[in-house]
Amino acid sequence: MSEVVNVLIVGVGGQGVVLASNILCEVAVRAGLDVKKSEIHGMSQRGGVVTSHVRFGERVLSPLIMHGRADVVLGFEAAEALRFAHEVRDGGLLLSSTQKIPPPTGPVKKKQKRPRYPQTPLSDAKQVCRGRVVPVEADRIAAELGNPRLTNTILLGALSTGLAIDDALWTDTIRQMVPSKTVELNLAAFARGKEVALSERQPA
């Protein structure tokens, strides 16, 4: 059976995980591939975890990625990247925004048994992840570019470096799928995301 590429996108409700996964799917479709994606709607709107499984290749059957077999986990939020770090396959890639969104505190109890929000989620992720961990300061870059919404495309830019899909397909698709006023900004964001991921790849 031909190889299928597995990308697991994770984040928190409202971060734009679904749009990113739609763009990725569209790029894969335009590349002439079979594509499936599966995500859970519903509670996500209420600040819950959002995951989107994207799979593409010559022929894709399961809409879900096998546990521990994701080629790339794309994290929109650092603690979520940690939560799903074990899903990265041997030699795969965990690419994550460094952005932290702690869940609401609730009543503060002195002796809390449940885990607290991690201090250093992405370094913790290195302990769990069997592939490389690449942090992307997506919210800082987005702020530099002047629009926090751009984290989405920055992360896709970073992701694109790990997938063998022509750049032209990415840029064409983004052009058509983002609001027309923001096309140039989004393309700049995509390029910045690529840059960051590529520079991380150079062995120090």
Place this chain on the structure above:
Amino acid sequence: MDQTRRYGDGAKSNKLLQFGNEAIAHGAREAGCYFAAAYPGTPSTEILEIFRTFPGIFAKWSPNEKVAVEVGIGSSLTGTRTMVTMKHVGVNVAMDPLMTFTYTGVVGGFVLVAADDPAMHSSQNEQDSRVLAKFMKAPVFDPATSQQAHDFTKLAFDVSERFNTPVMVRETTRIAHAKGLVELGEWAEPVRGERMKRDIERFVMMPNFARPRHPFVEERSLKLLDFSNEWEGNRLELNDRRIGFITAGVATNYIEELMPDASYLRVGLAWPFPVEKARALVEHCDRVLVVEELEPFMEEEAKIAGLPVEGKAYFPRVGEFDLDAVAAGLKKAGLLDETFAMPEPAEVVARPPVLCAGCPHRGIYMALRKINADVYGDIGCYTLAALPPLETMHTCFCMGASIGNAIGAKLTETKPRHPTVAVIGDSTFYHGGITGLLDVVTSRANITVVIVDNSITAMTGGQHHPGTDRDLMGNEAKHVPIEQVVKGLGVEKLIVLDTYDYQNAVDQLRSAVRFEGPAVVIARRPCALFPTKIKPEPYAVIEHACTGCGNCFRIGCPAIFDSGKKTERGLAIATIDADACTGCTLCEQVCKDDAIFPLAELNKKREQEVQV
């Protein structure tokens, strides 16, 4: 992936990437379905939201699934092609008309889409609708992909008319909310009938007319069985003689990915089960396993026919399948020896769903907690109040159950400690609460019914209901205010309050529970998200004024965080996320220390201080 090969030169696909729900809507439209009715419910809701956008059709929400089916039956009787959609538990609500509709049969093709939710991503149980299809004696399609969801829905209209029966298309969450490539077809002219043609013997199901319909149903089932055995959508593929699989629905994808060379019976029509094809598979193979989510439906059908198959001995009956679950079953059955080492996940802080910042439900639950009521609950966003820190809902069964539960408890408990309150959402009240409230009045039950009215069906994404002024087609609708219903049912004590006013809510609730006899409280405020997201008007905490009393933490607002800073006594100082805060002021109302103010006001003050 082969990293040397770059994708990008691929032929442009003429297929579209669609969710199962999109594909179903398109399949129905291509079949010439004119009329669709539904009550929303995850994962079925989008079918009608998409179908309504097509030209030349009519779609509507009904107050509940039983009404939707009854409306659909009426439409079919005129000769109109009709679709009714719902989540799995909706089929329970609609069972009564359905059980008899299979006796009369259809005039215009009638397709019922039932969306099951294995793993209960957003449901209260994980029942298997195929069982209900068999019980009502309606054929049931069980698609494995978006393409099949499209194709089977389209075909279902023909099958419905050809065999004179309502037909069920059963999907699951991983079909409804998974995207796959779909090749669409042409749209047929929507089929709309001229009028209902009277046929008393066929459509008046009183005993003497119903009796002859039962043999008709049994004969039809035999004809459908022949169809199932012949139809190429039940695909028999005889390969490897050692092992064969019978599979249907999304499970097909998992087993086929893991065992590409085995023999298969891929079932598209689960009932009547294509037993002759299963027999052929059993004759070809040394061993046959049935791989299906939830109930051993096909396994039992095969076993009833005397076929030696196995299934649930290896594969779970609980939850949804994925590659790992199916691989584990194969290993248990001795068919895979590879071990799939699943790495240990890190332990990470939970992110339970919470009532939104500015959610109108929050205030009324704070008040219910204050008066320490026994809260018989219901289904909607407001069910989240059962979780910490509010923990002010104590039961939840099905839509509308709160009121009946409260009556029964009140009429029987001998040592009540707390006031008896039923809490029900507005959409849920119209769905299944009205008859319950009638029972409150006629039995003079001394309970309080709180209708939490956010003026929308929020849980499922903001659908209109009988209390709102729009319909599904986007037209202005005649709406029926809850007050009017409540008064019409004979309730004498009615209070309407604003849930953003905490102290008033407490006082009013107290007066309602003290009232001897049935009382209704309508707790009203529009939803923070639907139909329009409310604009933020952030508040902020003055750090040095905060004494760490923790009251604001206890309202469970996702905009309130521990700042990490401590008071002198070592208590956590709160902070408010200005991007998330909507300015509902509930935290300010419970703040002991006057430490919470509108951010704009604080900024102004700070500016003035600087100037001085």
